[in-house]
Amino acid sequence: MAYRSSVDIHTEWDIVAARQLGRNEAKKVGFGTVDQARITTAISELARNIYLYAGAGKIEIERLNEDGLFGIAIIASDEGPGIPDVRKVMEDGYSTSGGLGAGMPGVKRLMDDFRIDTERGKGTKITAIKWLR
Amino acid sequence: MPQQTEKEYKEILRQYLENQSEQNLYMGEAFSRKLIEQDISPEEVISIHKSALKDVLPGLPSKVWHSFDFLIEMMIRYGLALKEHQSLVKRQEEMQLEMEVASKVQETLLKTKIPVVEGMDLGYVTVPSRTMSGDYIYFVGNDMDEAGVAVADVMGKGIPAALCMSMVKFGMDSASHSSDGPSGVLSVINRIVEKSVNDSMFVTMMYGRYDAKSSTFSYASAGHEPALHYRASENRFVELDAKGLLLGVSPEARYEEGSVVLDRDDFIAIMTDGVTEARTPEGFVEKDTILEIISSVKDRPAQEMAEHVFAELDRMQGFQLQDDFSLVILKKE
Numbered sequence A: 001m002a003y004r005s006s007v008d009i010h011t012e013w014d015i016v017a018a019r020q021l022g023r024n025e026a027k028k029v030g031f032g033t034v035d036q037a038r039i040t041t042a043i044s045e046l047a048r049n050i051y052l053y054a055g056a057g058k059i060e061i062e063r064l065n066e067d068g069l070f071g072i073a074i075i076a077s078d079e080g081p082g083i084p085d086v087r088k089v090m091e092d093g094y095s096t097s098g099g100l101g102a103g104m105p106g107v108k109r110l111m112d113d114f115r116i117d118t119e120r121g122k123g124t125k126i127t128a129i130k131w132l133r
Numbered sequence B: 001m002p003q004q005t006e007k008e009y010k011e012i013l014r015q016y017l018e019n020q021s022e023q024n025l026y027m028g029e030a031f032s033r034k035l036i037e038q039d040i041s042p043e044e045v046i047s048i049h050k051s052a053l054k055d056v057l058p059g060l061p062s063k064v065w066h067s068f069d070f071l072i073e074m075m076i077r078y079g080l081a082l083k084e085h086q087s088l089v090k091r092q093e094e095m096q097l098e099m100e101v102a103s104k105v106q107e108t109l110l111k112t113k114i115p116v117v118e119g120m121d122l123g124y125v126t127v128p129s130r131t132m133s134g135d136y137i138y139f140v141g142n143d144m145d146e147a148g149v150a151v152a153d154v155m156g157k158g159i160p161a162a163l164c165m166s167m168v169k170f171g172m173d174s175a176s177h178s179s180d181g182p183s184g185v186l187s188v189i190n191r192i193v194e195k196s197v198n199d200s201m202f203v204t205m206m207y208g209r210y211d212a213k214s215s216t217f218s219y220a221s222a223g224h225e226p227a228l229h230y231r232a233s234e235n236r237f238v239e240l241d242a243k244g245l246l247l248g249v250s251p252e253a254r255y256e257e258g259s260v261v262l263d264r265d266d267f268i269a270i271m272t273d274g275v276t277e278a279r280t281p282e283g284f285v286e287k288d289t290i291l292e293i294i295s296s297v298k299d300r301p302a303q304e305m306a307e308h309v310f311a312e313l314d315r316m317q318g319f320q321l322q323d324d325f326s327l328v329i330l331k332k333e
Helices: A012-029 A033-054 A103-110 B002-019 B022-037 B042-056 B062-109 B158-175 B182-196 B287-296 B302-316
Strands: A003-009 A057-066 A069-078 A113-119 A123-131 B120-127 B135-143 B146-154 B203-211 B216-222 B227-231 B236-240 B257-261 B267-271 B325-332
Touching: A003 A012, A003 A033, A012 A033, A012 A057, A012 A069, A033 A057, A033 A069, A033 A103, A033 A123, A033 B042, A033 B062, A057 A123, A103 A113, A103 A123, A103 B062, B002 B022, B002 B042, B042 B062, B062 B158, B120 B135, B120 B146, B120 B302, B135 B158, B135 B325, B146 B158, B146 B182, B146 B267, B146 B325, B158 B182, B158 B203, B182 B203, B182 B216, B203 B267, B216 B227, B227 B287, B236 B257, B287 B302, B302 B325
Parallel strands: none
Antiparallel strands: A003 A057, A057 A069, A069 A123, A113 A123, B120 B325, B135 B146, B146 B203, B203 B216, B216 B257, B227 B236, B227 B267, B267 B325
């Protein structure tokens, strides 16, 4: 069975807590230093988006074991304004040009699977998975 | 493959630590090219370095090893920036390719043929400043007695201007076959443009018609750059302008019409602001300078005149056109 734990994001310091949780879980799954750093960077990016654009939300970390394949899932969810134009957010150069960091394309690159569910006025849920190779 | 890479890296590093020679560094440089080829990210390079060092210098204090983990953290975003850069470069290449295709399509779309008219020598040059042009030259003429010429300029450059220009061409096709004079032609095009082009696009156009029987050049202008009439008998230029609103602003716009009779060796120059507003690093090219350039070749055939004026202004602008350049010369033989 999957094991899931979470951190609520309200302040910038909660981003650190989410990273810590993600790193601990990534270590447990067996990821090396470089992948740990990638996973935590993805968590930073997602948590900061929650903090900046939705105000509040949570980061959940789930250890995965599917048919002998081990991995980690980051689930970032909020009840914020939602993303009006997902295609734009997924474009290279869109968020980075504004100085907002690696943006969603960055998270997608750091991880293996990436999925956005968003609805205007209701919130956003982003799931990003990395598999252990 | 990564294991092989790690092994090779370790060997190069070991040699360098022993000799610190330029040759070792050169091998390192060559190896870095291989790493890039294999798409190995900066953070991975540090990780490879760390594990190589663990074999070569095992006795280092633990804080040194931690520092590498810190460095890996530092490099993650550099790695992302690199990936993003690569993907943007690829996208740019694709867009460049599309633009080249579009430019060919436009070339075909805007193709025009110089008509043969009794006693009239015609020449023109139109060159876009970027891949796509917002200038448009169109000749009308199917008998020896009469020819029409339209010179249009869409404000702005590149793709938006080029798309808008296709609309103007469509208008031109419908309007030019009517027996209306220049002001009538502009009225028809104006209504078409007004209906089909975005409010933020502005188009200026001059339409002229030459009647070989009476040697008369009649013209109307939709806010376009005045044309120049060179009077050979007086050796001077006279501006030809006619009142009229830009195309597409109001469907009710009216266009004033003017006309001049051309004598032997007189010529008319119709141009876009890429000619009159040519910019050099020192500022705009003076109008007198442009007139001098045109005058200096007034005895040459119309096509050569137009080509010479373009070559001169292109050279003055350091071969980097600031705006689309179009010039038509109608010369009375």
